[in-house]
Amino acid sequence: MLTVPQTPSQMISGTGNVIKTFVRLREAAGDVACLSFGRKVREYRSILKIQTVNFSLMSEEDQDALIEGFKSFLNGLSFPIQILIKNLPHQLDNYLRGLENTQGDLADVMHDHAHFVRQLASKRALVKRNFYIIIPADATITRNQAEALVNAQTQLKLRSEELLRQLERLGLSGRRLNDKEIIELYQQCLLSEEARQFPMSDNLVNGANNLMGSAREQTPFNPGTYSLEELNEEAAREEEQQGKKGKKGRKREKKAKQKVPDFVSVPELIAPSSIEVFPWYVRIAGEMGHEFVRTLAFVNYPRSVYPGWLDAIIQVDEPHVDFSIHISPLSPQQVTARLGKKATEFRGSILASQRQGRSADPTDAIALNDIEALREKLARGDERIFTMSLFVQVRARTRRELSERNNRLISAIRSLDFRALPAHWQHHAGLLSCLPDGDNQLGRARLFGTGSAATFYPFTGSDISMDTGVMFGIHPNGSLIILNPFNSQELENANMVVFAKSGAGKSFFLKTVACRLLPTSNVYVIDPEAEYNNLCNQVNGQYVRLSSESLQLNPFDLYSAAERPGQTEQEEQDDEGNFFREKLLNLVSLLELLLSDSGILTQKEKAFLYRCLTKTYENRGITMDSATHHRTPPNMQEFFVIMSSASRGDQRFGVGEDTFGLSERLERYLHLFPARTRIILDNRFVDFNIRELNDTLKPIGLFLITEFLWTKMRQAREGMMDRNTIILIDEAWLLMQFPQGAKFLAEFARRIRKYGGGLWCTTQNSDDFLGTEEGRTILAMATMKFLMKQDSSTIESVVRTFRLSRGQRNFLLAARRGEGLFATKNWTPMEVVASPKEAEMANTTLQASTAHANNIEDSIEQLEYLANGHASQKNGRRPPNGQTVVQGSLTPIDQSRRD
Template sequence: MFTLPRTPSQMFGGIGSVLKSFVRVREIVDGVVCLNFGRKMYEYRSIIKLTTLNFSLMSEEDQDALIEGFKGFLNGLSFPVQILIKNLPYRLDEYLNSLDKIDDELSDVMRDHAHFVRQLASRRALIKRNFYIVIPADQSMTRNKEEALRNAQTQLQLRCDELLRQLERLGLSGHRLNDKEILHLYQSSFLSEEAKLFPISDNLMAGANNLMVSAKEPQGEKPDLQTLLEKDEDYLLEEEKPDKKRKKKKQKTKKQKTPDFVSVPELIAPSSIEVFPWAVRIAGELGHEFVRTLVFVNYPRSAYPGWLDAIIQVDEPNVDFSLHISPLPPQQVTSRLGRKATEFRGSVLASQRQGKAPDPSAAIALQDIEGLRERLARGDERIFSLSLFVQVRGRTRRELSERNNRLVAAIRSLDFRALPAHWQHHAGLLSCLPDGDNQLGRARLFGTSSAATFYPFTGSDISMDSGVMFGVHPNGSLVILNPFNSQELENANMVVFAKSGAGKSFFLKTVSCRLLPTCNVYVIDPEAEYNNLCERVHGQYVRLSSESLQLNPFDLYGRPDALEEDEGTDEGNFFREKILNLITFFELLLSDEGILSQKEKAFLYRCLIKTYENRGITMDPRTHHRTPPNMQEFFVIMSSASRGDKRFGVGEDTFGLSDRLERYLHLFPSRTRVILDNRFVDFNIRELNDALKPVGLFLITEFLWTKLRQARQERVLQRHSIILIDEAWLLMQFQQGAKFLAAFARRIRKYGGGLWCTTQNSDDFLGSEEGRTILAMATMKFLMKQDSSTIESVMRTFRLSPGQRNFLLAARRGEGLFSTKSWTPMEVVASPKEAEMANTTLTLASSVRSTEALLEELELEDLEPPLNGYSKKHPERA
């Protein structure tokens, strides 16, 4: 325990003084922190970072179950832990600067969006909350540092794995911090501003405890420093043995102290720390921060479970919470409880002898103690020593005072009391570091039931450091996500479920527009809702109608330099996969319910193989670059035997498939008329009749899938791609279409893409095994306002609580529950220009003009395809 300073302020200036008094870290090895508390031996810690659950959205039954699970977690603790919660401000500078740098047709929209985000940030604080658990290792009895470190690593690994398993039962997930993450956590614990602006680089970490070398030196295999020192020592000993005079002369020479290397503590230590009675002033490279510690000293008689959530979620950045939990031995606690019970019992007896009524508070306290002793004896409860500290930061004394007053008012509103640690703020700073060391003390005894009410892992922050804004939390924080961040998300797939008019299209339009600077967006639009957005971003408009589908389903890709050995590879297997996809396509086109018999499929297979062979295309990948056949050629081969032509040898069409196909021949051009040369492509299938919409949707999806695979085979760095299918239930209602879409969702991640599906008929989507597969493969899920007729199936599928169910039924337009790992409320917001672009209302005149232009171009010759549905008078739209 630190002693009180002797002066009104005590200055710890210089790295050496700060290291000695405040920085206990000595080394970080394989996720283990070696700490020096001034004792004979080092102590060791590991740190776990956790995700959270939205406690407030849970039903009362789920909250009770969670608290019961937390009780079991506490009862299983055999060592003290520290729970550290850091409320950090969002850093939007990088995100906003990237928007301001965009200099193309999207510049006006992106700058309007940046201005809108700045307005949101000015209205209230944008906070990111991180949750950590600091786990200690038992003190080692050996003084051999290497052996002590190995023992600590083994013990900490077992403890971390066990704690993570226990927390998974509560619905929480987490990971153990590596060396760089631990170093950054310590850096932010001293100076949070500088930690964000100037994080410690890998090169600086590599330079700790090592010699600096020239970057021009050849990087060969070098012996470590310890080996070199041992060799030098042996060499000196051999040289000194024959020369005793030199040895005596050297003993008389005064020994000089050799400077040390740069150490890990020096990387995180601030330049100076000044201790005042009312705060601690920490000075760094750019400026200084004032730090004040508040200590919870008084607790109410009763508190509802999860009361800490209301304080943790306070709208204040730069506020840390440190909860120290230490289980006490039952023998130690039982004797103290026995003394307290004797005191209260004596008070009751004294009142009775004096003829007075017993004090009700003493009688109730006696009952509580007796009940606790009984539960302790049965093993149902344990006793814990709990200390709760709040660390408040501010760049100025005024900012610190204002933030402190607001936080104290929030604590008092819950009938708790927290006081500043006057003259002990330096000890408070040490208690809030991730050292797992309670320097302030100020502990209180709690049983398991009362300690479980401190449940701290509440909240729903799913934001990332980079990405685009998806929406805002109810507390004002932004939801910023990068769908292609493979370190935090398994894939970029997303599903959106909402009733008509809930705002799902508005959400997808705004998010896809924000992603356009960094990725391609391909939209399959069944209701022409994306025409306005396509025009505003100068996108590529592709119209599929009952006159022409514009796509040749027989398209292949291939390289002239392909090898014969590629036949068994992914490129060689593509031809087989193409044949199977074409059979699925003909099932949708020619059958009544999307299913053909096995004999019909066998006949189609023979015809397809012969059609490609007629163009010189076989299983050999070296033939795949040749001109593909078309639907007219396929029809000729399919109906050849019926017309008496035996040249192709496919057999007679006894199933009538050619007769069914003949009425659709006019839909398919001899060559594909679509060239994907734009980052936003809108495939409009509104003018297709209901029978052809699933066919058009499948045809477009298979075409995009072919293009994605082609881009990968070309081995050229490509932009990420989002394939957005609006009203995916149109394809999901057919079994073969559902299977294709499920396989597409499983494999698109490997090709740098993401599949986004949206639907308002959730029952049709969720009623199949393939639909549930797509849900399982979607890392991101967004449930918006639901109808009472569909809420039950949504609730069962996503395992929602009654509280979440009621939220979805009462949600306003644009509100919903978003999930990457846990559900969180989110509201869709947009800047004025984004809202204008996402507006689906178009004037009738402009719609008619664009349709007429498309019809004129579709009547042109097949050999030279038009520029994707746009008139040649406007080449800039291509």
Template sequence: MNSNAGAFTPDSLSVAPRHLEIGGEWVASFAITGYPREVHPGWLQPLLAYPGRVDVSLHVEPIDPVTAANRLKRQLSKLESGRRHTSEKGRLLDPMVEAATEDAYDLSARVARGEGKLFRLGLYLTVHAGSEEDLAEQVAAVRSLAASLLMNAQPTTYRTLQGWVSTLPLALDLIGMRRTFDTSALAAAFPFTSPDLPPADPASVAAPAGVLYGFNVGSQGLVHWDRFAADNYNSVLLGRSGAGKSYLVKLEALRSLYRGIEVTIIDPEDEYRRLCEAIGGTYLHLGEAGVRINPFDLPIAVRPDGRRTAPKDALTRRALFLHTVIDVLTGTELAAEQRAALDRAIISTYQQAGITSDPRTWNRPAPLLADLAAVLTEDTDPVGVDLGARLRPFVDGAFAQLFSGPTTTTPEGHLTVFSLRDLPDELRPIGTLLTLDTVWRRVSNPALCRPRLITVDEAWLIMQDPAGARFLHRLAKSGRKYWAGLTISTQDVGDVLGTELGKAIVANAATQILLRQAPQAIDEIVATFNLSDGEKQFLISADKGQGLLSAGTQRVAFQALASPRENALITTDPAELATSTEPNPVDGHVDLDTAA
């Protein structure tokens, strides 16, 4: 006998008719004697996800085709004989016998065509508890769970030791209570599915990486997910109004900051100001007096060592971008002669500011939109003069506040929030364009390479603008090259899934989160994400904060979970804010280490 076997031998073993005492533990075993007529993939998952300790053991024995055919033939003969006898006596047919006969014929045909094989299956359960009273409660709960799955769990009375051994990883079936299964039913019975996301390294004992989203609705375990370990770093979050989208987005952003990930948020509804100011982020409130973004700024970045760098074609790229800016400001696509006049004016405007193709001149202050309008107005070409006149409302008219001076705030730091709520409707397209351009310049600069998340809340507002939709599509496809992930959050599913660009953005998101959905939109969600009937019903009836996280082939239902400190920073519930005892975040910053 192996001398190491003693390490696996219990200190004591007491055998009773219906339970065992193994050391300080009480166990009871059961054999499944009744099964549902039809099963679906993962039908044993509720047993595997039971919150207590339950061992589930499957013993599978293949039946050779000749024996299987003979047994099926005898079984069909018995069933047909019984049906004829019942018919001859003038009795009503037994529905159970009719169903069994149909199943036998179907199984016999599949076996004859080689589409499946037969197996003998033994399914046994062992319930563990710390005391006899606890064991009785656990046994009742497990038997009720089995009954809800249309399975009959019978205790291994007076064979408790054999039942326990049959559930150990010894490949010994000492009970021998088997049931015939075909290939498809056996495949569905294999316990290779789990409601939990698989860990990145099952052999590692380290804490799970990524962001804690909440707890698993099915197993009560914790749901961790690292977007930067997926094929791409993009995420799409869809849910109806009031389902908890912004709450979850803020929670993910806050916990990403804990990990040292830089976060940029485009906020159309001004929901992130409190969080931004509480943790010392950079807040740009476009539309507020004195807040400006100069579209003529060259994409110059400051390296950690203090050196200023820019792409070799920075001036050319900026000139091309200014064509798009003027298109948005004028509300029309410029004609060829207008573009020619504009191109001459842009080059002349930069030259008047002392900026040429020589990179040494790029550190000089950039010109303003008013300078471009002046150059166009003085142009000898009437086309340029007309274009300069069309820019006047944005230079010295009602809409000049966004362009009336140099850029006021440099979007730098661990968290940057661009608030677009107070932009006038006439300035919202250009404000969105300038915001997206600022974000992209920072993301695509190789001198600032670091993990980033760019969050666009209520993305349907930006998707309505063609320039905004194109930017999101570009970032979704190219962000991974720059170590950046895009987060799209929206309540208007139709505006995202109803366009080709929106579908492309969803298709390029390795992480997809679905919160509660309206019945009117659920069919489109089901078709797009290939949801099952159970997942469809879950999304229709989900509580606030509950959702379905899809990562590749893995899906998990979860409930968002935040600490009281995090909840105080991210909630927008008026009732909670009215009774909050948290200090005003404007009065002082919050230490991220203590906020965790």
């Protein structure tokens, strides 16, 4: 009987053996990783997380400038570094779970959106990419580990700050990882699936190297309160006591000691249960099962490559793929002799061919010229030599999946004329080389000059997605862009501006995102074209129609603030007094917008209006005293009576005669303002429709609504409400046309963050918006920016304002409906997509609704077409004209893009 021979392998099991062999991390002290390589001397690392830029959207000039900057970055290195790139699957579990748990009238929409996202994830791998730089500290020999740690912290701080400064010159940003993030990164590198499903908690990290205690009891002892000097003194006393004992006494004491287990340590938190080394892969076993890991090493490189060639491999649509680049600078003295020897060999080969009467090999002459040119640049200091190693680590849950993923990566690599071989019998060394240890165990290094090393530029792509939030769109590489506008740790504020020509899809984008935010936020829309009526009806929102017959709002309304915890009576009175003064100034701005011909009143006219406003409130018994603010507020009719009283011979109010004719101008607008506000904001979605206002009254209506919402937001903050608020102003340039309206909106953008809100403005007239100082202020206050398709007549002002490259400019001119450039810090392409129900809610015409009825089927067909790298033959569909489809990249889905 024939038997299959057992696969040779080396089984490393047990926590102690795995830690000793594979886990180098011993401790995370603040932002420093303390490593042990089996020697008594510890080594220390600092890890930077880098925010990248979109290299592919840059013009050739910008790409060349970036590569030149990367050359300067490499020439400035005096120590080795490791660049680690991790392609991780997008964590959609929490996002989908939150959607599916939605209750109430929004449940159907959220469930439909969750089903749509699952459809996308089933056809494309949704990948999130993280970029890291590992910086080592110089190894020092000392018995005092505390002193070594302090020295390493100082050195790593200086090196990290210098590298971050160099990266800022390239347009990149970054930050150092803290202790918990360092531990999480190691957990991802060893057990990626467990790290995804069971992320490291703060309680586990705090429990390392500490005794477990009861949560009901207070721990009186805190070892962190001891200073470094006290720890050093304690160590010196112990060494002195050990020195006083004789050699025999120490031996007797050692024999008498019993082996006592230690506390739970950091390595035990991240160590797998076993690691089995096979010739073709490494199998890592953990709590959730096992993973197969294989390492590919780049061994052959072509004669010439284009800068940024690594982008095509990094952006491959495959999760669970890591890239590790080890870069070590060499001094000229280390390579001069080697280069001289190679030059002598090539020169001798050429001379031998000439003596034998044969023509010299052209490759030898070219190689000799390259070496001589490199030696000359080294002598001048224009070039440096580096040893570089590039490894690709592939993970999978099964051997078949590992083989398929490995073959796809090798095909992508060979298509660029590179060659990468599996590290057979050395995959355990490959695993160590791809950990964030900064230690190249696999070798396979090659010599590169600065010019050739700069073509390895790895910081490409721009993943701006967050772990929580709502889906804004999809990235061309297939990943989702999920953002939480109110995440203050990632974003400075929740403000956003959208610039697009008419019909580009900006309204559709805002409708879909606003609908996804409704379960957790209030959305108030100022709608100049009645485009949000359908959405308002679908989500059972509140519809407010402002017309030329009535503006529905009493601009004189006040509110009585709720008492905040810990607020003194004096502080409460000060807040109320400040609000009342601000209310008076806002009313002056409103009247200036209403009564002036050019949008500006003189100072005397403003003083007269302010005096009349004060008297109007006093007539109702309302003063600066907060105790009077609960009384019934006046209205515009009462204000008109007081303002025109002196002209009618009534001197009771003492405001003086209206010599400016303001009361005559106001009289024709009195019918617009009701005696009492006719609406109550008691809905999460409120649509203010100003379509029926004529062009003269639209700025008045916008100003009134915005000021009314501002008052309500202040009231919500005073009442400590936990729901955030989005104020959406469609076509904000209508209000920007008037100086006072523009100033008020700019002030709104500056201060709304303090009240838990965000201002979203859209405009199709970018020149008018950007041509004012207030418009530029609103833009500067907006953390999120979305540029959609632009017209040739407005593209230049957009390019100047946002400092776009030629490639980004061409992208905006050629963008299809729903496509654009989105930015929080860096620009990234984004496509707006929606589920069928969301598309039905966001569309305003029957034709658009009918077009979106089968969008989900069309989207899946196009995803299949993109995934297979060839056109779908069904119904004779072909790629859009002028569009190139590249295998491994996701062309945006042409769906759900009605403005």
